[in-house]
Amino acid sequence: MRKLFFLLTLGLGWAPGFAQQDSTRWKPELGLSLRSYFMSTSYWEDFKDDYAWGQMARISLQSRLPMGFRVKADYLGFIRLASSDLTQLDPRVPNLNRYEVGLFDVNHLDRAIFGKIGNLHLDYRRPRFQARLGRMEINTPFINAQDGRLSPTFVEGVRWELQAHPKLAVSHHLIWGVSPRSTGHWFGLGESIGMYPVARDEFGQPSAYFGNTRSDLAHILDLTLGLQAGSSLRLNHTLVQNIYSSYQAQWDQTWELPQTQVQGITGLQTTYQHGIGQGGNEEIALRYKNPDDAHWILSGRIGLKSKKSLWHLNYTKMQGEGRYLSPREWGRDPFYTFIPRERNEGMGQVDAVNTYFQQTFPEKSLQAYTYLGLYFLPDPADARRNKYAIPSYAQANLGLRFAPKNALKGLNLHLILMSKVALDQEGLRPAWIYNKVNLFHTNLILNYTLPGN
Template sequence: MKKFQIIIYLSFLWLPLSAQQDSTVWKTAIELGLRSYFMSTSYTGDFKNDHAWGQMAKVETSTSLPFGFKVNGEYLGFLRILSSDLRALDPRVPNLNRYEVGLFDVNHLDRRLFGKIGKLNLAFEKGKFQAILGRMEINTPFINQQDGRLSPTFVEGLRVGLLPNPNVHIKSNLIWAVSPRSTGNWFALDESMGMYPVGRDEFGNPSSYFGNTNVDFIHVLDIDFTLKDNTNLQLNHTFVENIYSSFLAQWDKSWNIPDSNLKAITGIQASIQHGIGNGGNEEVDLRYKNPEDFNWIVSGRMGLQSRRNLWHLNYTKIQGKGRYLSPREWGRDPFYTFIPRERNEGLGHADAISTYFQHSLAQKPLQVYTFMGLYFLPDAADASRNKYAVPSYAQLNLGMRYNLKEWVEGLNLHLILMGKAALDQQNLKPAWVYNKVNLFHVNTILNYTIPWK
């Protein structure tokens, strides 16, 4: 994909020449951002506990140019202030810590200080047409920024957007490189697959696809329809060349309840995924996905919303042949039952139930919320249906968001407390517990944003 990178560089060189033909004044906006993140994980058993405190600082610029063009850039720097020994292994489980390492560069845990270019792109907007070429953030159902940590996932590619009418929005993303969350560099797509834990292949052996997968590009098509009566329909197709093709349809609607300040909220998702090509490699032991896999997923939501409260109940069912797979380096699950700090990717079937409640205080800029979920998964010993050997579990998250603008404008605090427990405590192997269940996890996040125009 080097030819695409050359196009990007030539585009930036062309800009000063184009500006000479237009008298429009260049306008630059600069934003400084800081994020301080403390995280710790402890277990009910005698497993290795960990903690880490990381700091991120970023400078983001956006320069408006003549003819509807704009140049966007962002540089991020990262510092490990302190941590336990994240490279040390638990005596009983030969796996690295899963949570705290995500604050830093998972490929170079010895780095105390590092940085990377996040965004660097040329954007164009005129009328109902938009285009971005270069490095950018992304937020689609299967490829997205992901939750938390010190920086999001970035992709390199070409995005084209069309707005044929105010109620229809079409986006096409052609992607050829990625900088996953918790990394300090940019990578070809196939190079990035396997930087996070790889789990087991369908035969129960340690997966060997890292460094052996062949994929040149991803194409993501999103179509959003804003329909009448508070209704939204989203259609998505995610095509990963030589690996898989995924389709998702999501319908959301809110209903006014007569003689009440409440609204009912409903939603339903339907998704299918099937393997294509050779699944990443002709060698069965080296491929990422079995090309004969076919999975279907349905997810539903119902709830109530008022001015200060939000509650919903969710259900997801995963079923089919083989395992639903989506590289964790590229994004999180899009399903209604998703709860931060865990995913249901890598499963052949699952039944998940979750609920969420959120309350915003009237007198203070404070929001509290809770997630609760029950996840019934295949036997952790069954590698053909449970890639990461996760036992069925219950999860509880308690969270608080507080806007500290009475102290400093642009300062906010986010606290997350998470507990997970296996539903069946009998015959649990150490590898089924460490990084997975019977743990208590704390996140304290302080964000500070300084706009400068």
């Protein structure tokens, strides 16, 4: 790793020398972006309400190098501007707050100011081939930037992409390190699993896999095929050494509807995951995943879209043995029925249906959207099939995005209002409510990117 840092630093210092030969081509580029985030959560009943306000600043430096190489580095700094006492436990449920702590370093909630290196990579680019080595952002079905908070998830490794044919793209990641969202440092893969709430093991006892999970590498292979006009197929294989292997195929199609400016959209997604190796540890009480777990997930979509509107209806069916698990520290659910601020990872069985509607108002630089969903889950008392003890619920999100132009170009304001309600209010335990249902959640996010970056 020291050699990698040396090469990247050398590249950043090397570029200005070439700027004397060609100031347009070799001139380093400096970027600045800011993100201010306010979040609050309140409950119908007498549970501990919380709020938090955090600020992030990202400084980036990138430069072109000879022979198709480029180098980029950025540093992210975080400040806690205000918050309730996030270390205080609710008297009825001895668990930390779930949402607001994610604005800061979940491993060091006492820190009001912290920072970390985000991107730090060397690129090689040719018309049909690209490669990247170092620390980078990522967007794959099972390991991705996640939704929201002050910074995305970063990974460390090597990535290459080949446009093998005009209709066939192949990409591959080999990952050995990660800096999860809501953390201030870099970690090995196994080391990072368990930084978010670990909940219960399959026997109903507190999980003990944090700090005990053995996994050194993750391999991700993606194939994207362009089929007929408006149609694409994506194939993904994600293998996390000693934990699981997942396969996913996703077909998306846009249909031209005659004599109308509206298009039809359909999608079909199939996923299969099974445990491998020791599930993270040879001792059953310390493992992250049961190697005998096996799940299939079917997800579908139908909808309509126009220049200003988008609507779709989605359904997901999950079935199998044990639990479907994918580290929450590494990314969100990849299924069509995913709604920001909740996931169905950790379940053994799910039936979910939701709908999404979006309307854009270009003349006002405004976009409004809403999600509505029903999620039918296993009994929250069944630890084997419901890791986080979440009852079946309904969720509604209302969002507004405002991105002005001209004098305020670079500014982006995003408001998210979310509510979750248990579908069955009878017999709910406090631990099934707090951080989970019967709540109202607010997010106000202000992003600013310096024009020209």
